[in-house]
Amino acid sequence: MTFYYKNVYLEETATITGPYEKNGPLRNYFDKTYDDLYMGEKSFEKAEIKLVKDSLIMLMKKSGINKKEVDLVVGGDLLNQITASTYGSYGVGNGFVGIYGACSSSVLGMIIAANFIESNFINNAICLVSSHNMTSEKQFRYPTEYGAPRPKTATFTATGAACSYLTNEESDVRVECATLGRIIDYEQKDPNGMGKAMAPAAIDTLLRHFQETGRTADYYDLILTGDLGIYGKEIFKDYLSKQYKIKLINYNDCGVMLYDLKKQKVLAGASGPVCSALVTYSFIFHQLKKKKLKRVLLLATGALFSPTMLYQKENINSICHAISLEVI
Amino acid sequence: MRNTKYERIANEHKADENRIGNAIIAFISGGVIGMLGEIIIEVLLGFGINRTEAIPIMIVIFIFIASLGTALGFFDNLVTKFKCGLLIPITGFAHAMTSSCLDYKNEGPIYGLGSNMFKLTGSVILYGIVSAYIFGTIRYIIGGM
Numbered sequence: 323m324t325f326y327y328k329n330v331y332l333e334e335t336a337t338i339t340g341p342y343e344k345n346g347p348l349r350n351y352f353d354k355t356y357d358d359l360y361m362g363e364k365s366f367e368k369a370e371i372k373l374v375k376d377s378l379i380m381l382m383k384k385s386g387i388n389k390k391e392v393d394l395v396v397g398g399d400l401l402n403q404i405t406a407s408t409y410g411s412y413g414v415g416n417g418f419v420g421i422y423g424a425c426s427s428s429v430l431g432m433i434i435a436a437n438f439i440e441s442n443f444i445n446n447a448i449c450l451v452s453s454h455n456m457t458s459e460k461q462f463r464y465p466t467e468y469g470a471p472r473p474k475t476a477t478f479t480a481t482g483a484a485c486s487y488l489t490n491e492e493s494d495v496r497v498e499c500a501t502l503g504r505i506i507d508y509e510q511k512d513p514n515g516m517g518k519a520m521a522p523a524a525i526d527t528l529l530r531h532f533q534e535t536g537r538t539a540d541y542y543d544l545i546l547t548g549d550l551g552i553y554g555k556e557i558f559k560d561y562l563s564k565q566y567k568i569k570l571i572n573y574n575d576c577g578v579m580l581y582d583l584k585k586q587k588v589l590a591g592a593s594g595p596v597c598s599a600l601v602t603y604s605f606i607f608h609q610l611k612k613k614k615l616k617r618v619l620l621l622a623t624g625a626l627f628s629p630t631m632l633y634q635k636e637n638i639n640s641i642c643h644a645i646s647l648e649v650i
Numbered sequence: 651m652r653n654t655k656y657e658r659i660a661n662e663h664k665a666d667e668n669r670i671g672n673a674i675i676a677f678i679s680g681g682v683i684g685m686l687g688e689i690i691i692e693v694l695l696g697f698g699i700n701r702t703e704a705i706p707i708m709i710v711i712f713i714f715i716a717s718l719g720t721a722l723g724f725f726d727n728l729v730t731k732f733k734c735g736l737l738i739p740i741t742g743f744a745h746a747m748t749s750s751c752l753d754y755k756n757e758g759p760i761y762g763l764g765s766n767m768f769k770l771t772g773s774v775i776l777y778g779i780v781s782a783y784i785f786g787t788i789r790y791i792i793g794g795m
Contacts, residue, residue: 464749465753467723467725468729468745469725469726470729471729471730557659560659561659565655565659590665
């Protein structure tokens with residue numbers, strides 16, 4: 323399922339982050355950062371909504387568009403009923419599509435928006451994603467103040483909101499093509515090893531992308547995976563080279579790039595829907611605009627993990643969507 | 651679909667968990683908690699309280715300290731450092747309860763605090779009572795009153 327686009331451009335992005343990302347290596351590329359996880363709100367859920375609102379305001383400011391001119395908003399996050407996206411984007415746009423693709427939501431949203439734009443149903447769209455370390459801890463793991471000891475393979479949910487403005491008006495960065503992922507089940511059971519659970523989905527989507535487009539790894543200046551973390555990244559590279567003889571040279575993982583893994587206590591790296599978006603919309607977008615990178619393939623990985631299903635002895639399924647960004 | 655080849659390659663990239671180190675830290679920190687408990691009991695004995703009464707008082711003191719530490723926001727950092735040494739004693743129980751409370755305080759006293767307070771510790775209480783009942787019965791049958 324690969325779609326080619328002739329008329330979709332990534333015009334502007336906005337990124338808002340929390341304190342951990344602020345202390346990471348990409349700090350200078352973010353539009354706004356907070357020192358506190360509450361962002362001046364009473365609860366973490368409200369803080370995440372605030373992040374989404376902030377990112378939308380920032381995007382309007384940077385791109386100079388009016389919130390009534392936006393045709394479509396595609397948003398997703400990790401909260402139940404994707405409340406951060408729905409509450410946060412209230413009042414913006416003439417249509418809203420809520421999506422859930424776990425950590426792959428960032429690219430899934432872009433693919434949906436790009437397909438709408440390419441088919442000329444709409445002229446522009448905003449794709450937004452958010453996650454908050456504390457809200458996802460509360461929802462998926464233990465209470466936030468519990469501080470349960472976790473293994474090194476566990477990942478650390480990034481805090482922030484990121485949005486991008488896709489349009490059919492020509493600009494520097496083009497959305498060139500995208501490959502939609504499918505659900506992969508490799509009988510993974512460990513909720514503290516998401517990198518291992520998600521790597522098969524990334525491999526599947528990458529192979530299908532290469533197969534359907536006829537491209538090889540050399541075609542891209544950079545191939546990025548979403549949030550596999552340090553261990554998942556190694557599994558991904560190793561399995562591709564051993565099983566399929568594909569050597570990835572220009573490859574990195576957003577989860578590894580977002581934090582300083584030596585200094586910050588974030589275990590195997592960042593995760594969450596906003597992880598891949600924060601890295602792509604800030605640092606990568608900047609590099610594309612400066613033409614230091616020309617072709618980038620982003621593979622956003624998501625673990626379709628539910629504590630309920632895990633307690634009922636079901637596997638952790640995963641999914642991965644790919645999008646190719648090109649400089650004109 | 652289970653892919654044995656994938657499992658083999660993936661298992662080559664496992665994290666090295668410092669299990670022995672963690673166990674030593676937990677052993678020492680848990681031991682220190684036990685020692686502090688004994689000191690409290692000795693102090694209470696000094697005040698003329700007998701041992702049977704001193705033990706629950708010591709436990710209450712620990713519950714109070716742990717809950718206060720959780721509420722003030724530093725106990726979770728201690729747990730990250732000292733691991734199960736703080737989670738296994740009564741301090742862990744108090745911490746689990748208070749942290750659940752803190753998480754749901756915004757949802758109000760009924761739907762928040764009330765229904766989520768024992769989210770983690772409910773199992774401990776339930777199976778604690780059940781096993782106390784069973785073992786108490788066994789002891790009664792074997793040893794008499």
